[in-house]
Amino acid sequence: MADPQFYVPSRRYTAGEIATLAGAVLADDTLAGNEISSLAAAEDGGAGALVYVEKGRHARLLDTLTAAAVLCPVELVSRVPAGIAALTTSAPALAFADIAGIVCPTAASPQPVTGETGLSPAAHIAADALIEPGAIVEAGAVIGAGAAIGRGTIVAPGAMIGPGCQIGRDGYVGASASIVASLIGDRVIIHAGARIGQDGFRFMPSPRGLKKMPQLGRVVIQDDVEIGANTTIDRGALSDTLIGEGTKIDNLVQLGHNVRIGRHCAIAAHVGVSGSVVIGDFVMLGGRVGIADHLKIGDGVHIAAASGVMHDIPAGQKWAGLPAQPAKDWFREVNMIRKLAGNKARKGNRDV
Structure with a gap:
């Protein structure tokens, strides 16, 4: 039995066509007719x-490359093996991502399962739910009273959209995801099993034990956000939890109530952000980063994986460690400890 291929090109393309679509320059016009039938990692390649x-x-990887065409910087053209079309660009990975979205469109945008x-x-769709023509609601999905879903949005099997929620156009809500008390913009992708808008975690100590503080806010998700599978985003306590335009959130991330995340941030898996944290624009959080409550993280900050943040971080800085500190200070301390232990400092790229 042949291995199944879940995502294949919509049609065959030539190297010349790919160069035009990618805005790349074909180094050798005689190879413009090389036919592209698949996309692959350079390690694997193939005819x-x-x-x-x-x-x-x-x-x-060029030394042993087998392929029809390769996107690469102009400086590497001389190393491309004979017969392989070199398509030169200053950003090969970005160009490849653009091409993959064109050549394999179903991989770039989730499709209906059924x-x-x-x-x-x-x-199950409430009688007063507003669903624009062109939206798709699959078997087993539940749309609550007064909910609104825009044109082109797909609600997958078993997903639940709570009463009064609004979801914009051309989005996707994955299988078994649940959304309550939320306003969601256009082109938002929410993967399977995500939980959005449930109670935030706040209990007040009392003589009789812990008293639950009712969570009265919302979750507001702006346009072009992507939220990974089984990620949880709590609604605000009295104000809103906000996810800014273009932010991408990995699987298994926890965002507490009243968290406000800026535009075009990247948040890797297992990150935990405590309540009322404010994160600026273009921030990058590595896997398993933890951020204590009520902190402010400035624009453009990078935080290394597994860091524990206990203090505000000014804009533009790179932090690492537990507890987190400026990355240069953390690396200096690590090297000092290695020297005390009799180990040599390790060589390599020390960028966060």
């Missing part, structure tokens, strides 16, 4: 494959 190679250690093209009779 008919389009791959990409960047400068640095990645460039060594092939449904409208409102499934096996979905």
